[in-house]
Amino acid sequence: MLHHVEINVTDLKRTIKFWNWFLKELGYEVHQKWDMGISWKYQSTYLVFVQTDKKYIEAGYHRSRVGLNHLAFHAMSREQVDRFTEKLKEKNIPILYQDRHPFAGGNGHYAVFFEDPDRIKVELVAP
Ligand SMILES: [Zn+2]
Incomplete structure (x- = not known):
């Protein structure tokens, strides 16, 4: 089983709004929350989303590139x-x-x- 996954995001507020309903519906609970991040946990696995530092935002994310x-x-x-x-x-x-x-x-x-x-x-x- 996965211990945790951590993902950097463009806009933490927008990410929280999106993921909160989905993860709560699946039984996840907010595990940690701080200015620059949040995590939701279910059983022994948690997902962490962290605000990307400004200087790295421009490169963006694309699922066809190397990575997730x-x-x-x-x-x-x-x-x-x-x-x-x-x-x-x-x-x-x-x-x-x-x-x-x-x-x-x-x-x-x-x-x-x-x-x-x-x-x-x-x-x-x-x-
Ligand atoms: Zn799949």
């Missing part, structure tokens, strides 16, 4: 994936690969894909 491509989370069921998909739509968060949803990850792989404010791809996948 996406984060994938376990859903409890296909119904939960569907509920999240509806909520994402309500929040005007674009669903990726809509033409192949919910099997964009392959046959039998029931998932929803979307992007965080830095365009980090997020996947929620049913068992």
Whole structure:
């Protein structure tokens, strides 16, 4: 099991707004919070988001470059994936690969894909 993942972000406030509902719905709780960062924890794994220093922001993030491509989370069921998909739509968060949803990850792989404010791809996948 992962201990933690730490991600630098462009705009911490925007990141908190986006990730808070998603992670809380999955059972994560805020673990640490300070001026320049926040973490949410579930069981023994936590995710940390840290405000990127100004001098590094311009380079930006792109999931096709070297580095993180996406984060994938376990859903409890296909119904939960569907509920999240509806909520994402309500929040005007674009669903990726809509033409192949919910099997964009392959046959039998029931998932929803979307992007965080830095365009980090997020996947929620049913068992
Ligand atoms: Zn994946």
